[in-house]
Amino acid sequence: MKWNEFAHWGEKIVAWAADYHATLRQRPVRAQSAPGEIRAQLPPLPPEEPESMEAIMADFERVVMPGMTHWQHPRFFAYFPANAAPPSILAEMLVSTMAAQCMLWQTSPAATEMEQAMVEWLRHALGIEAGFTGVIQDSASSATLSAVLTMRERATGFTGNKVGLSGQGKVRIYCSDQVHSSIDRACWIAGIGQDNLVKLPSSGRFHGLDGEALRAAIAADRAAGFLPAGIIGVTGGTSVGASDNLDEIVNIAEEEGLYTHLDAAWAGAAMICPELRVHLWEGVSGFDSIVFNPHKWLGAQFDCSVQFLKDARAQLDTLRIQPAYLTTSHDNITNFSEWTIPLGRRFRALKLWFLLRAYGLEGLRTRLRNHVQWAHELCERIRATPGLQIVTEPVLSLFSFRCDGDDQKQQALVDAINDDGRIYLTQGTWQDSKVIRFQVGQFDSTWEDVMLAHTVIEEIYARLMSAD
Numbered sequence: 051m052k053w054n055e056f057a058h059w060g061e062k063i064v065a066w067a068a069d070y071h072a073t074l075r076q077r078p079v080r081a082q083s084a085p086g087e088i089r090a091q092l093p094p095l096p097p098e099e100p101e102s103m104e105a106i107m108a109d110f111e112r113v114v115m116p117g118m119t120h121w122q123h124p125r126f127f128a129y130f131p132a133n134a135a136p137p138s139i140l141a142e143m144l145v146s147t148m149a150a151q152c153m154l155w156q157t158s159p160a161a162t163e164m165e166q167a168m169v170e171w172l173r174h175a176l177g178i179e180a181g182f183t184g185v186i187q188d189s190a191s192s193a194t195l196s197a198v199l200t201m202r203e204r205a206t207g208f209t210g211n212k213v214g215l216s217g218q219g220k221v222r223i224y225c226s227d228q229v230h231s232s233i234d235r236a237c238w239i240a241g242i243g244q245d246n247l248v249k250l251p252s253s254g255r256f257h258g259l260d261g262e263a264l265r266a267a268i269a270a271d272r273a274a275g276f277l278p279a280g281i282i283g284v285t286g287g288t289s290v291g292a293s294d295n296l297d298e299i300v301n302i303a304e305e306e307g308l309y310t311h312l313d314a315a316w317a318g319a320a321m322i323c324p325e326l327r328v329h330l331w332e333g334v335s336g337f338d339s340i341v342f343n344p345h346k347w348l349g350a351q352f353d354c355s356v357q358f359l360k361d362a363r364a365q366l367d368t369l370r371i372q373p374a375y376l377t378t379s380h381d382n383i384t385n386f387s388e389w390t391i392p393l394g395r396r397f398r399a400l401k402l403w404f405l406l407r408a409y410g411l412e413g414l415r416t417r418l419r420n421h422v423q424w425a426h427e428l429c430e431r432i433r434a435t436p437g438l439q440i441v442t443e444p445v446l447s448l449f450s451f452r453c454d455g456d457d458q459k460q461q462a463l464v465d466a467i468n469d470d471g472r473i474y475l476t477q478g479t480w481q482d483s484k485v486i487r488f489q490v491g492q493f494d495s496t497w498e499d500v501m502l503a504h505t506v507i508e509e510i511y512a513r514l515m516s517a518d
């Protein structure tokens with residue numbers, strides 16, 4: 051393809067994108083293709099000769115589109131949202147075009163300084179105390195791994211990177227049984243091991259970590275000669291929105307001299323609404339590290355995960371490496387690749403700048419508030435429906451329910467709903483039983499979309515019952 055054809059195809063693809071969004075409701079939310087169906091339509095070998103863009107685009111529609119699950123569909127109620135608001139898509143087009151590697155300040159000063167400014171804007175928007183700095187990572191998993199490595203290095207007197215972990219005391223990390231699997235994997239990769247990630251029971255209205263159990267576990271570990279290193283809290287856990295008592299974790303960490311990391315990957319976005327912080331956010335500024343994903347509920351195109359740091363030095367002492375080819379001659383600058391695991395980095399801050407300016411915080415708050423309110427309203431409709439029960443109450447816009455019957459019945463209901471295609475939702479587990487999760491968070495969802503979910507669930511449940 052030549053550059054003089056670029057504008058023509060760019061226009062066509064932008065028009066395709068606008069049309070795609072305008073007609074999303076007509077498509078089944080979850081792909082309806084069978085395993086292997088798409089692969090079978092792809093030639094086994096690449097073409098030797100160039101092909102036309104017409105042919106490539108035609109095959110994109112014919113081969114690829116039927117195998118897509120539509121995450122931007124207004125009736126996507128599965129997992130958590132992965133929004134891509136239009137201004138953030140446009141910013142990503144600019145970023146892809148310039149394709150700069152923003153690893154050092156001098157490899158694109160605008161990217162570094164914009165990143166510092168956007169972290170500061172969001173710190174303020176989320177009600178985190180002044181003084182925190184931060185960095186934009188690809189995913190919460192990477193931010194959590196960075197924090198876990200920092201816990202390990204801090205606990206081993208910053209010797210783990212040099213001498214390795216053999217011969218060191220056993221590093222221990224504490225969390226509730228509601229944390230995301232990215233915490234387990236961070237402990238695997240950091241050489242800490244699953245057995246040294248101490249998962250404690252959760253309880254109460256918000257399914258938070260039990261403080262007494264935490265104190266007892268740390269004391270027992272110290273007595274056994276282990277090396278307590280850190281505590282990982284969660285606000286808005288993946289299964290049912292579990293949220294720890296942050297103040298309590300901070301107090302215990304202070305008494306014990308432990309490093310703290312908070313996973314608010316999904317729920318962090320809602321903290322731009324002060325009234326939604328109640329019971330979820332008190333004590334947040336006591337944490338050393340906090341991660342939240344603007345690429346989920348806030349509307350920024352994937353990937354965009356902000357990690358706030360109370361004092362970046364510990365993470366820098368853990369991850370910074372300065373080979374000769376990366377040294378620069380400026381003082382008092384930030385080289386963000388020293389804060390993270392990968393060297394190469396995209397200009398992720400630009401889409402935040404576009405997003406925050408195009409909607410304003412008030413525009414974003416209105417969306418989030420609507421989602422929370424509609425989720426509560428839907429929850430009441432489901433509660434009032436014979437044969438359906440609410441299992442966990444809404445935390446922000448997430449709740450779970452079950453229908454009468456065993457776990458197989460729950461899965462049958464989920465599968466039948468997703469085969470129908472009008473809505474998409476997924477299952478989870480709660481206290482060893484299968485539950486059906488429901489969350490509202492897609493940027494273009496309306497009240498009608500959310501209430502249609504009730505119609506679909508009720509109708510398909512009735513059909514399953516009559517088939518029995």
Ligand SMILES: *Cc1c(COP(=O)(O)O)cnc(C)c1O
Pocket residue numbers: 130188189190191192230232286287288313314315316343355
């Ligand atoms: C989505 C999510 C993660 C993982 O986020 P990635 O950015 O995909 O790594 C971790 N924790 C929670 C609570 C999440 O909701």
